[in-house]
Amino acid sequence: MKISVWAIVVVLCLAHYCVRAESVCPRPEQGSKVEEPEDLRSQNGVLEAQLTARNAAQSNGAIRYCYTDAAGHESPTLRVHPGDLVILHLTNALTEVSHGTALMPMPAHAHSAANPCTSGIMSPVSTNLHFHGLTIPPVCHQDDVMKTSVQPGDAPFEYRFKVPANEPPGLYWYHPHIHGFSKEQLLGGASGALIVEGIERAKKAAAGLPERVLIIRDQDLVNPNAPPAKSEPVVPKFLIDRDGDAANNGTGFGKPAKDLSINYVPVPYPDYPPATLEIRPGEKQLWRVLNASAITYLNLSVLFNRIPQPLGLVAMDGVPMNLNDPLKDSVDTQNHIGLPPGARVEFIVNGPAEGVTGLLVTRTVDTGPGGENDTNRMLAKIVASSNALESSTKLESSPQPLPPPSEAWLGSIAPVLVRHLYFSEKLTDPNDPTSAVEFYLTVDGQEPKMFDMNSGIPNIVAKQGTVEDWIIENRSRELHAFHIHQLHFLLLEYAGRQVNEDFLRDTVNVPYYDGRSLAYPSVRLRMDFRDPNIVGTFVYHCHLLEHEDKGMMGSIRVDPASPAAPENNAGAQCDARNSKTPCKEFRVSKN
Numbered sequence: 001m002k003i004s005v006w007a008i009v010v011v012l013c014l015a016h017y018c019v020r021a022e023s024v025c026p027r028p029e030q031g032s033k034v035e036e037p038e039d040l041r042s043q044n045g046v047l048e049a050q051l052t053a054r055n056a057a058q059s060n061g062a063i064r065y066c067y068t069d070a071a072g073h074e075s076p077t078l079r080v081h082p083g084d085l086v087i088l089h090l091t092n093a094l095t096e097v098s099h100g101t102a103l104m105p106m107p108a109h110a111h112s113a114a115n116p117c118t119s120g121i122m123s124p125v126s127t128n129l130h131f132h133g134l135t136i137p138p139v140c141h142q143d144d145v146m147k148t149s150v151q152p153g154d155a156p157f158e159y160r161f162k163v164p165a166n167e168p169p170g171l172y173w174y175h176p177h178i179h180g181f182s183k184e185q186l187l188g189g190a191s192g193a194l195i196v197e198g199i200e201r202a203k204k205a206a207a208g209l210p211e212r213v214l215i216i217r218d219q220d221l222v223n224p225n226a227p228p229a230k231s232e233p234v235v236p237k238f239l240i241d242r243d244g245d246a247a248n249n250g251t252g253f254g255k256p257a258k259d260l261s262i263n264y265v266p267v268p269y270p271d272y273p274p275a276t277l278e279i280r281p282g283e284k285q286l287w288r289v290l291n292a293s294a295i296t297y298l299n300l301s302v303l304f305n306r307i308p309q310p311l312g313l314v315a316m317d318g319v320p321m322n323l324n325d326p327l328k329d330s331v332d333t334q335n336h337i338g339l340p341p342g343a344r345v346e347f348i349v350n351g352p353a354e355g356v357t358g359l360l361v362t363r364t365v366d367t368g369p370g371g372e373n374d375t376n377r378m379l380a381k382i383v384a385s386s387n388a389l390e391s392s393t394k395l396e397s398s399p400q401p402l403p404p405p406s407e408a409w410l411g412s413i414a415p416v417l418v419r420h421l422y423f424s425e426k427l428t429d430p431n432d433p434t435s436a437v438e439f440y441l442t443v444d445g446q447e448p449k450m451f452d453m454n455s456g457i458p459n460i461v462a463k464q465g466t467v468e469d470w471i472i473e474n475r476s477r478e479l480h481a482f483h484i485h486q487l488h489f490l491l492l493e494y495a496g497r498q499v500n501e502d503f504l505r506d507t508v509n510v511p512y513y514d515g516r517s518l519a520y521p522s523v524r525l526r527m528d529f530r531d532p533n534i535v536g537t538f539v540y541h542c543h544l545l546e547h548e549d550k551g552m553m554g555s556i557r558v559d560p561a562s563p564a565a566p567e568n569n570a571g572a573q574c575d576a577r578n579s580k581t582p583c584k585e586f587r588v589s590k591n
């Protein structure tokens with residue numbers, strides 16, 4: 001038998017390629033035990049680490065992404081204390097890009113010669129880091145994503161910043177933020193947790209508890225052509241939405257837009273084989289859950305024998321509950337918790353009794369008629385076992401309480417003005433329903449435009465030292481998740497209802513328009529521009545990253561408080577809800 005030399009070469013190359021591809025960003029088997037990411041801890045006030053962004057194409061066409069530290073650990077958890085110095089050396093070792101379904105291996109090119117601080121090159125193999133939730137300066141080497149871009153072959157790029165001494169303790173995260181390509185990199189798995197230690201100092205109920213970091217990521221479907229499991233109800237015919245994902249069919253079943261994984265253990269459609277979480281019977285733990293999905297909403301629940309269990313809320317988006325009342329010791333419970341992409345929740349959960357199997361599930365989220373199908377599905381089975389390994393990290397058992405906040409509670413500060421923004425979508429060709437969709441996040445009065453990173457003109461100019469109210473409408477038929485860099489905000493109103501939250505967020509869901517009501521649904525947020533760290537230009541956007549990549553973003557410049565007018569924070573106050581001193585409604589005139 002004659003075998004062509006070329007065939008042998010091709011087979012050998014393919015084999016070599018597969019071995020190489022599988023060894024980059026390796027992932028656990030489905031059904032396996034949920035392992036914690038490796039912890040990198042600060043020492044003597046400094047956390048210095050190397051992070052290398054890597055990727056590799058898989059045989060099914062998907063591209064995996066991850067970060068590795070110097071020891072090769074995948075997407076480690078960065079653990080710091082308030083006031084610590086963080087020094088990260090980021091190397092870009094990205095080599096592959098997906099172009100539709102064709103894979104294009106990219107040779108690692110020589111040093112790009114462009115200055116990573118100013119180049120603004122945003123290509124599929126560019127990368128950078130955003131520290132989601134941290135109130136650190138929006139400047140190069142700290143937390144700038146508007147210009148900072150590291151290319152393959154560049155020297156390791158240094159991030160160096162101080163965690164603010166008053167940063168609330170909790171769960172934050174890091175991920176790449178290259179405009180136009182964020183979704184690809186996040187879907188592939190480029191994300192990791194960052195923990196500001198001391199949550200037990202803010203919430204006594206967490207003291208002494210073992211903790212777990214659970215990162216839920218989404219990814220392209222492993223089995224896109226499989227029919228739904230037989231156990232599922234029959235659902236309407238599978239449709240795709242305008243972003244090309246499985247469309248919301250309103251049932252909670254059928255094909256989801258994306259698969260999910262938990263700490264990289266895949267839980268693929270259609271059978272959703274759950275990962276395994278071992279816990280000692282009845283053990284109380286603090287679970288720190290990050291929704292690092294690119295587009296998938298979560299609605300988490302823990303079930304024992306199908307019954308939802310109480311989850312004791314400790315923090316949202318890195319901010320302890322009842323921040324405005326640190327003496328409050330009680331813990332509010334919920335039996336399900338909604339998490340838009342980018343959001344985090346930390347809650348206390350009790351392990352099941354021996355013999356009882358629990359489940360961590362996400363329930364369906366109604367993303368609107370234009371949204372993706374976010375189905376009901378299992379994530380992990382919770383197995384009570386007295387042999388379960390002890391958690392590697394435990395919170396301090398007799399912590400010093402946090403000092404009281406140095407600034408007044410955001411809810412008690414009157415805003416200097418009210419701004420109006422809205423999410424909207426438009427077909428490129430209104431007469432062609434199959435044409436591409438443009439995504440906008442517009443300051444009311446400005447012309448809706450897909451975000452242009454190079455425009456140089458901020459959409460909003462604010463003043464450091466002030467507080468503003470932003471009313472953000474959703475004029476589209478699908479959910480969007482509003483996120484702003486550098487700061488937290490207080491949710492005041494949600495879909496016309498006043499809410500009384502005692503914590504802050506950095507990412508919030510904005511309900512979709514039903515197509516009938518006279519008014520668009522909105523949220524009202526109190527935006528906190530008081531921290532001098534945030535002076536500079538940064539972005540706000542939808543955290544469904546395919547929307548952000550396609551333009552649903554805006555920029556804001558926060559100018560320094562002028563020294564001559566320290567009354568900025570007091571003099572210009574208005575009462576947004578009460579009419580004696582109404583707020584200036586800030587709209588751009590439409591000439």
Ligand SMILES: [Cu+2]
Pocket residue numbers: 479480481542543544547548552
């Ligand atoms: Cu969106």
